[in-house]
Amino acid sequence: MISITAAKMEKKRSIRIWAVLVWLLIWQLASMALNKEFLLASPLRVLERLGQLAVTANFWASIGFSFLRIAGGFFLAAGAGILSATLSARFRRVQELLSPLILAMKTIPVASFIILALIWFSSRNLAVLISFLMVLPVIYTNVLSGIQAADKQLLEMGKVFGLSAGRTIRYLYVPEVLPFFRSGCNIALGLCWKSGIAAEVIGVPQGSIGEHLQQAKIYLDTPDLLAWTLVIVLVCITFEKLVQLLLNRTSKALERV
Amino acid sequence: MQDIILDRISKSFDGKKVLQDFSATFPAGKVSCIMAPSGGGKTTLLRILMGFETPDSGQIKGLNGLKKSAVFQEDRLCAHLSPIANIRLITPLLARADVMKAMTTVGLQGCEDQPVHELSGGMRRRVAILRALLCDYDILLLDEPFKGLDMETKSRVMQDTARRSAGRTVLLVTHDATEAEAMYAGQIILLENN
Numbered sequence: 001m002i003s004i005t006a007a008k009m010e011k012k013r014s015i016r017i018w019a020v021l022v023w024l025l026i027w028q029l030a031s032m033a034l035n036k037e038f039l040l041a042s043p044l045r046v047l048e049r050l051g052q053l054a055v056t057a058n059f060w061a062s063i064g065f066s067f068l069r070i071a072g073g074f075f076l077a078a079g080a081g082i083l084s085a086t087l088s089a090r091f092r093r094v095q096e097l098l099s100p101l102i103l104a105m106k107t108i109p110v111a112s113f114i115i116l117a118l119i120w121f122s123s124r125n126l127a128v129l130i131s132f133l134m135v136l137p138v139i140y141t142n143v144l145s146g147i148q149a150a151d152k153q154l155l156e157m158g159k160v161f162g163l164s165a166g167r168t169i170r171y172l173y174v175p176e177v178l179p180f181f182r183s184g185c186n187i188a189l190g191l192c193w194k195s196g197i198a199a200e201v202i203g204v205p206q207g208s209i210g211e212h213l214q215q216a217k218i219y220l221d222t223p224d225l226l227a228w229t230l231v232i233v234l235v236c237i238t239f240e241k242l243v244q245l246l247l248n249r250t251s252k253a254l255e256r257v
Numbered sequence: 258m259q260d261i262i263l264d265r266i267s268k269s270f271d272g273k274k275v276l277q278d279f280s281a282t283f284p285a286g287k288v289s290c291i292m293a294p295s296g297g298g299k300t301t302l303l304r305i306l307m308g309f310e311t312p313d314s315g316q317i318k319g320l321n322g323l324k325k326s327a328v329f330q331e332d333r334l335c336a337h338l339s340p341i342a343n344i345r346l347i348t349p350l351l352a353r354a355d356v357m358k359a360m361t362t363v364g365l366q367g368c369e370d371q372p373v374h375e376l377s378g379g380m381r382r383r384v385a386i387l388r389a390l391l392c393d394y395d396i397l398l399l400d401e402p403f404k405g406l407d408m409e410t411k412s413r414v415m416q417d418t419a420r421r422s423a424g425r426t427v428l429l430v431t432h433d434a435t436e437a438e439a440m441y442a443g444q445i446i447l448l449e450n451n
Contacts, residue, residue, distance in 0.1 A: 157333040160307050160325050161347045161392060171346055175337055 041223040049223040050230060058207075066127060066209040067235060070196035073131025074188065074239075080132075081139025082181070088140075089147040098140070105137040110195045114202050123203030127210075130199035131192040138188040139181070146180030147173060174254055182247050189243060193236040258285040258395060259319045261306075261426065266315035268301055275301045278315070281446050285319075288419075288427040290437035293448030299430040300330065302448070303398050306428065323426075326394035328402035332385040336374040340365060340384040343373060348392045359387055363414050378405050383414060390421040397427045403436055415439040 024043050031042035041049075053059040088095035110130065117129050150173050158168045200210020201217075209228055216225035261283040268276040276298040283289045293299045304310045306320065307327060334343045341356050357369055363383045373381055382405050389397060402418070403411045419440050429440055437445055 153329070153331055153333050154335065156307070156309060157327075157329065159309075160327045160398075161388075162324065163347065167346065171335055171338070175335070 038220045038222050041226055045223050046226040046230060049227040053224075053227055053231075062207055062209050062212060063231065063235060065205075065207045066196065066200060067239070069125060069127040069208075070131045070192055071239060073128040073196065074135050074192045074243075076128070077132040077135035077188070077192075078139050078185070081136050081184075082143050084136075085140050085143035085147060088144055095144070102137045102140055105133055110134065110198060111202070114199045117199075118203055123200075123205040126199045126203040126205060127196040127208070131196040134191045134195040135188040138191065139184045142180040142184030142187075143177055146177030149180070150176040170254065178247070178251060178254070182244075185243055185247065186240075189240045190236070193232060193239070197232055258323075258426065260284050261320050261323075261396070262316075262318040264316040264318070266302075266305065266312045266317070268298070268305065268310060268312050276305075276312070276448075279448070280315075283426060283428060284443060285426050286424050287443040288422070288429060288437075288440050290429045290431060290440070290442035290445045291448060292431060292434070292437070292445060297448040299448055300400060303327075303400050303428065303430060306396075306398060320396075323395040324393060325396055325398060326389045326392050327398040328386050328389045328400060330400045330404070332373075332381045334373045334381060334385055334388075337372055339370045340373055340376070340380075340387075341369050343384055344388045344391055347388055351391060356387075356391065359391055362417055363387060364410060379407065379410060382406055383410070386414060386418060390418060395426065397422050397425055399427065399429045399431075401431055402429070403431075403433075412439070 027040075027043050031037075031040045031045075034040050037045065084094070084098055088098055110133075113133050114126065114130055117126055121129070154172050155168070157163075158172050163172070197210055197213070200208040201213050202210075204211050204214050209232060212228045213225060215221070216228065263279060263281045263283075265278045265280055266276055267274065267278055275296075279298070279302070281289075291299055291302065301310060305312055305317070307325060335346065338346065340360060341353060344356050345351060345353070357366070360366060360369060363386070365380060365383055365387070368376055368380060373384060376384070382403075386402055389399075389402075399418075403415060406414060415436065416439070422440075427440065429437060429442060431437060434445070
């Protein structure tokens with residue numbers, strides 16, 4: 001049973017090591033062909049630069065700075081999205097009121113938000129706001145769809161048996177909403193990092209990953225740029241795994257009565 | 258406890274009359290059986306009593322404040338939860354050991370902790386029936402509760418249902434007169450097609 005499940009998981013895994021190695025090889029060959037580090041640094045040079053960066057305190061401080069803000073924006077948006085979707089599902093007027101706002105958040109380019117935010121506020125916490133604005137509409141839409149898709153027959157069952165509001169939410173709504181929320185999180189996790197780092201590159205808050213990317217651009221320091229990009233990818237994957245772990249634990253906890 | 262009195266209840270959906278001037282008295286502490294052909298308004302009647310539909314006209318007396326329990330036509334169980342969890346979701350104060358004992362009487366031993374979506378249709382049905390019987394209620398509404406059970410299990414479950422619901426007001430909707438007999442129905446009401 002366990003081996004079958006493990007095999008299935010293996011099949012389902014979308015990233016294969018051999019495919020990564022092929023692309024790394026192509027990257028290495030391309031950089032060798034170009035033979036100009038400022039155009040395309042080789043993977044080995046990027047790893048070397050990453051090694052140099054990783055031993056400095058500034059490197060970890062920058063990761064912490066950006067992580068706290070982008071992840072903070074994500075969790076704030078997740079909370080606000082759940083709350084506003086719940087209110088929208090309960091009160092039609094709230095849904096009507098929020099619909100244009102959510103549509104605007106979905107369609108307005110992230111650059112417009114960033115520039116507007118820079119006019120209004122300092123750049124220090126810009127990533128929190130931008131991450132929040134990118135994540136909120138995704139979570140709101142998905143959670144609202146989940147609530148609306150809740151099994152009406154089960155809800156009627158709960159009413160007949162006089163199930164309390166707390167138990168109705170925990171046992172009848174949450175299991176229905178959780179897959180929608182999970183899917184929203186999967187979309188939003190990538191979005192928050194892309195938009196958060198973009199905001200930092202434009203706003204250049206001191207001590208952020210975005211500041212290092214901006215400096216790499218100014219000095220045409222491609223190994224630095226790619227090393228920091230690799231860091232962003234790794235931090236984003238780690239954050240995604242943490243959120244998935246949290247969701248899995250929540251699912252498991254919900255199975256207990 | 259008092260009798261439940263339905264006085265000239267009518268209900269239409271999109272202009273189609275499902276119930277018309279239906280009157281009946283369901284005596285407190287007794288089993289009443291409602292029989293009707295398909296589309297005869299049985300489920301609508303139960304939905305009115307459950308509070309999910311409002312009659313277009315007529316009055317219902319004696320239902321206010323009663324604690325309800327029901328077996329629906331569908332099982333309406335939380336698929337990801339075990340039989341015990343489904344039952345204790347409704348009756349959290351009931352001890353696990355008591356639920357297990359009740360499950361044994363209807364042949365559900367050994368599947369206590371399996372998610373209900375892994376159980377057979379007949380087993381799920383028995384869980385739904387037990388859930389309704391083990392909770393605290395004044396009136397039990399049964400909408401074709403024994404549908405899908407094999408003869409031997411059905412007989413066992415009907416006996417258990419009759420025993421556990423004795424002395425409570427029960428409304429049994431069925432096509433099968435033997436079910437009414439097994440449940441010691443004091444009256445059988447025939448609903449005509451409107």
